Amino acid sequence: MSLFKTTKELEQQARDGKFGLGAFNTNNLEITKSIAAAIKEESSPAIIAVTPSAMKYAGSRQITNIVRTAVEESGIKVALHLDHGTTVADCVECLKQGFSSVMIDGSKLPFEENIAMVNEVVKLAKPLGISVEAELGRIFGAEEQIVVTEREASFTDPKQAAEFVERTGIDSLAVSIGNAHGFYKGRPELDFDRLKEIQEQTDALLVLHGASGIPEEDVRKAIEIGITKVNIDTEIRDAFRRGVTDFIQDNPQVIDPRKILKPAMEEMTEVVKRKISIFMSGGKAK
Secondary structure, eight states: OOSSOOHHHHHHHHHHHTOOEEEEEOOSHHHHHHHHHHHHHHTOOEEEEEOHHHHHHHOHHHHHHHHHHHHHHHOOOEEEEEEEEOSHHHHHHHHHHTOSEEEEOOTTSOHHHHHHHHHHHHHHHGGGTOEEEEEESOOBEEETTEEEOTTTOOOOOHHHHHHHHHHHOOSEEEEOSSOBSSOOSSOOOOOHHHHHHHHHHOOSEEEEOOOTTOOHHHHHHHHHHTEEEEEEOHHHHHHHHHHHHHHHHHOTTOOOHHHHHHHHHHHHHHHHHHHHHHHTOTTTTO
16 A cells, blocks of 8 residues: 555545645755644645656655655655656656656647647556646746746636546646746736636646745635645745745854754744645644
């Protein structure tokens, strides 16, 4: 039996329980431990997500073992998920390392090419019982190797989404409804009517990327409509930077990395706990 849950089973639990499932990105030991501490304290199901660049930075085997150890020691209920894999090779590496979920992002490709690449991953992952997420419609901003300008960006078409899900058999669909990667300039305007139509057109579990900075009430409204997975990365990174910067400014003589990183870990744990509260997933792991 796998140590990790699949995103499909956790997202289905979120859908049935009418709450959101946080997907929190990690890059190293400190971030992973901070996320795990919050998840355990709040008794929340969640997803720990890793991007291809995080695997390149930390090493795919190393980062997997860091997450695995955190789960073993804390007893938390999580999926280990590849976030924004842009190649089939990205997904294959994660399958080898024991991930329970992969995202293959072909949103920058033409529709038919996106479907073809997703189907290739589905054929590899589904026989192993591993969940597959894909994306349709481009999201503003930049993440990994995906750069999309506002002029080029397009929202997810509900009818096309239904066809996409039917032809690929994916478990989760990341939608573009006005959400963006990174911090927002001004208040984001989410197209809730579009989200409702997508939800009505397909039974796929729906994912909201770029949720860092979206107002609490809008995130909860999206969850009420049908979003089951909410991705958080930028705010965790910002908490890390803020914790380190503030400590060094106040303690310029300290060179012990354990002391320098401790405030950053505390900041990140608080961010994750706050998101769990917004997503209403606290206590749902019991």
